[in-house]
Amino acid sequence: MAATGPVVGIDLGGTNTLACVLLPDGTVAGRSHRPTDAARGTAAVIDGLAEAAHAACREAGVTMDAIDTVGVAVCGAVDHAAGVVLATGALQWKDVPLAAELQNRLARPVVLENDVNAAAWGEYRLGAGRDSDGMIAAWVGTGIGSGIVLDARLFHGPRGTAGELGQMKADCTGGEPRILEAIASRTGMRTLVGERAGNHPGSTLLADCNHDLDAIGTKELASAFAAADPLAVEVIQFAGAVLGTALANAVTLLSIDTVVLGGGMTESLGDPWVELVRAGFERDVFPPQAAKWCRIVATRLHADAGLVGAAMIASDSVG
Numbered sequence: 001m002a003a004t005g006p007v008v009g010i011d012l013g014g015t016n017t018l019a020c021v022l023l024p025d026g027t028v029a030g031r032s033h034r035p036t037d038a039a040r041g042t043a044a045v046i047d048g049l050a051e052a053a054h055a056a057c058r059e060a061g062v063t064m065d066a067i068d069t070v071g072v073a074v075c076g077a078v079d080h081a082a083g084v085v086l087a088t089g090a091l092q093w094k095d096v097p098l099a100a101e102l103q104n105r106l107a108r109p110v111v112l113e114n115d116v117n118a119a120a121w122g123e124y125r126l127g128a129g130r131d132s133d134g135m136i137a138a139w140v141g142t143g144i145g146s147g148i149v150l151d152a153r154l155f156h157g158p159r160g161t162a163g164e165l166g167q168m169k170a171d172c173t174g175g176e177p178r179i180l181e182a183i184a185s186r187t188g189m190r191t192l193v194g195e196r197a198g199n200h201p202g203s204t205l206l207a208d209c210n211h212d213l214d215a216i217g218t219k220e221l222a223s224a225f226a227a228a229d230p231l232a233v234e235v236i237q238f239a240g241a242v243l244g245t246a247l248a249n250a251v252t253l254l255s256i257d258t259v260v261l262g263g264g265m266t267e268s269l270g271d272p273w274v275e276l277v278r279a280g281f282e283r284d285v286f287p288p289q290a291a292k293w294c295r296i297v298a299t300r301l302h303a304d305a306g307l308v309g310a311a312m313i314a315s316d317s318v319g
Contacts, residue, residue, distance in 0.1 A: 002315045003315040005066060008070040008108075009073070009310040009311025010049055010071070010072045011310060012036065015036060016035060017045075018031070021067070022315070026125075032052045032056040038092065049072065049102055049105075050102060069108060069111065070111070071113065071310035071313045071314030072112050072310055073119070075115045076089065078114045079112075080111075083100060083111070084096065084097050110314075111313055111314045118147075119306040120137035120146070120305075122308040123135070123299060123300065124137075124154075125312045128298065128299055128300040129149065132295075133256075134255070135258040135260060136250055137299075137305075139262045140184060140265040145165070146164070148163050154313070167179050170183055183243075185265070186217065193216060193231060194206075197231060200231040203224075203231035203232070205224040205229050218264045218268045225269060225272070236276065241280035242280065244276070249284070251281070251294050255290075259281070260299055261274055262301075266299065267299070271298070274296060277296060278296045
């Protein structure tokens with residue numbers, strides 16, 4: 001049973017806090033956006049969440065009393081059942097009872113979820129995975145997070161830690177095995193640029209950043225790739241192939257029919273990135289027929305996926 005009235009969704013990131021009011025028909029009626037400013041301390045950040053929720057309500061023309069429930073997507077490990085943020089490096093939080101604290105401020109029920117799990121549910125309910133029977137969402141940015149939908153339910157696993165795709169061992173060709181996140185995230189690609197720069201002395205990717213690896217971000221990687229810079233092409237092709245193999249392993253295990261790719265790297269690199277991932281996936285998935293019946297598609301909700309997903313998770317919790 002879903003909420004019959006409007007709900008609030010909040011996306012709590014290390015840098016920004018987003019909030020929206022979602023109507024029962026899936027329409028976003030109001031929004032707000034403010035810096036998270038974690039340096040202010042935990043209580044001040046939670047106050048900011050409450051303020052963001054009220055601001056979204058004002059834009060939507062509703063009062064907080066009219067809100068059925070509130071969902072919060074958090075960039076970190078979450079105990080969904082207990083409503084506790086277990087750990088988040090972006091905020092330096094540990095064991096924060098966020099649901100209870102925010103409920104005290106808003107006088108509305110509050111549901112917590114990991115941000116990529118929330119994005120997965122948003123895509124499944126209202127986005128690119130809407131027609132799927134089972135779905136994996138893989139969000140590629142600074143790190144790699146994922147969420148899994150099985151049998152029309154967000155899958156947390158018995159201990160609540162399911163979906164850590166980025167932590168899977170993914171490549172042993174360089175000696176010590178590396179996790180997927182160390183290869184195919186923005187941070188991983190930056191590391192690969194440093195390791196492989198000697199293969200491409202004519203590359204301008206590092207030169208344009210004054211040979212400062214830390215200066216290479218999503219924009220720089222995407223621009224160099226679009227310009228066919230040989231170093232960027234090698235790194236991104238390798239990262240896409242390794243991600244494709246990891247997703248092939250997951251689909252082989254779970255027999256899922258849809259993979260949704262999102263996050264900053266996916267949105268910056270666009271369709272060529274999706275095709276690179278698809279090529280790695282199709283090469284390695286079993287049975288081979290899964291290459292035809294499993295879709296690999298880009299996010300449809302983009303930056304709204306976690307925000308809308310948090311609202312939908314809260315709505316679905318009613319009753």
